Amino acid sequence: MDFIHSFLDFFLHLDVHLADMILNYGNWIYAILFLIIFVETGVVVMPFLPGDSLLFAAGTFCAGVTTQSGETVHMSLALVIGLLIVAAVLGDGLNYFLGKKIGLKMLEMKIRGKQMVNPKYIQQTHEFYEKHGPKTIIIARFVPIVRTFAPFVAGIGAMTYSKFIRFNIIGGVVWVVLLTLAGYFFGSLPFVKNNFETVIFGIIGLSILPMIIEIIRAKMNAKKEKI
Numbered sequence: 001m002d003f004i005h006s007f008l009d010f011f012l013h014l015d016v017h018l019a020d021m022i023l024n025y026g027n028w029i030y031a032i033l034f035l036i037i038f039v040e041t042g043v044v045v046m047p048f049l050p051g052d053s054l055l056f057a058a059g060t061f062c063a064g065v066t067t068q069s070g071e072t073v074h075m076s077l078a079l080v081i082g083l084l085i086v087a088a089v090l091g092d093g094l095n096y097f098l099g100k101k102i103g104l105k106m107l108e109m110k111i112r113g114k115q116m117v118n119p120k121y122i123q124q125t126h127e128f129y130e131k132h133g134p135k136t137i138i139i140a141r142f143v144p145i146v147r148t149f150a151p152f153v154a155g156i157g158a159m160t161y162s163k164f165i166r167f168n169i170i171g172g173v174v175w176v177v178l179l180t181l182a183g184y185f186f187g188s189l190p191f192v193k194n195n196f197e198t199v200i201f202g203i204i205g206l207s208i209l210p211m212i213i214e215i216i217r218a219k220m221n222a223k224k225e226k227i
Contacts, residue, residue, distance in 0.1 A: 018061060019073050030075070030080070033058055034084065034087045035087075036054060037054070037084050038088075038091045040091065040148065041095065042091030042092065042094035043095070051147065052142070055084065055175070055179035055180050056179050057183060058084070058180060059077070059181060059184040059187060060184065060188065060192075061183075063183075063185075065188070077180070077184060081176055081180050085177070088171075088175060089172040092151040095148065095155070098152060098155065099151065099155025099156040099157075103153075103155055136154075137151065141172065141174070141175035151168070
């Protein structure tokens with residue numbers, strides 16, 4: 001419970017904790033941010049780490065933030081964007097190879113004599129990514145949790161690497177640049193600074209909106225087919 005409480009506190013008060021980290025760790029903050037984004041996108045069992053909100057908060061500090069003690073903390077915008085693009089692309093790349101190398105072995109694991117996933121789902125995944133893969137890899141960047149699993153499933157489905165890497169790079173660049181610049185230009189606004197927690201929830205809500213729309217659309221189509 002203490003871990004969950006600490007994690008939620010860090011997640012919801014990124015502005016405060018990030019300021020402390022910059023003051024305490026200096027230039028090491030760039031390595032810390034790199035590691036968080038790399039792990040969040042590259043390790044399939046770590047989808048709960050902050051991604052969108054961390055990019056937004058990092059952009060805010062690139063514009064400069066004055067703490068309650070009167071100290072001004074800031075980071076290099078160019079360095080943050082450059083490093084985190086690399087982290088996002090490498091993270092998805094690692095996740096892809098994990099899915100390709102050990103994904104099938106994980107799916108072959110049995111529970112009470114039954115396979116966790118029916119083999120036909122693997123074929124369906126392959127066909128889905130061959131048809132929608134590029135769009136999926138880019139859109140998934142903006143959907144928490146989904147962005148961690150998308151490259152893993154792409155690897156399992158044997159999506160060609162040449163296709164994957166192109167859209168991995170496009171998705172990584174667009175994701176990092178848009179959210180970091182959003183924080184840079186809007187994070188210093190009084191409303192945002194005074195309601196940072198609300199803004200974070202808003203970012204999360206906007207991130208999962210495409211997934212909610214897709215679920216609703218799928219259910220509506222299923223009802224039409226039954227009729």
